[in-house]
Amino acid sequence: MKTKSLVLMSLLTAVGAALYLIIPPIAGGMKPDFMLTMMFIGILLFPEVRNVFLLGMTTGLLSGMFSSLPGSLIPNVIDKLITAFVIYAIIITFKKIAGNLVAASVVAGLGTLLSGSIFLSVAIFIFGINLPFKALFLSVVLPAVALNGIAFFLIYPIVTGLVKRSSFKTALSN
16 A cells, blocks of 8 residues: 555545535434545545555544434444445446446445445444434435535546546556
8 A cells, every 4th residue: 555545545535524524414413424425536546455444444433423423433334334345346347437427426326325324224223223214314315315426526527637647546547
């Protein structure tokens, strides 16, 4: 793992954390998680198992620490790790996704859907947090899918443009 890769992944995670902190809550204090958007960009740029693990674990820990929902640290870590590796598997299977903005945006939206579903399921069914799954799925997860898809569509070309002009070695530069 190269220092430059770690720095860029850290910057992506920090931007995601900043966006997460400033976005207003949607329903019951729940927020869309823009760290997912940055995690997906990091996975697309650095599709290696150790990077995926690092991005998933870091975004999960930060999401859990910043969450307004008590007891959500473990559900956040579980959901981010699973989501990161599912997205990684999709990206590895369909290598052309990284070069296609629309396809990558759809994958980011599907990843957000998966993440929200896993988070709510783990929080409710494993940890017994009293949350209404259907209401939160409709009022938080689905809007977050749209917001993350749009955010990814806007941010990904900017990041890839900056990466191409720099000396970073990513999956896009190979």
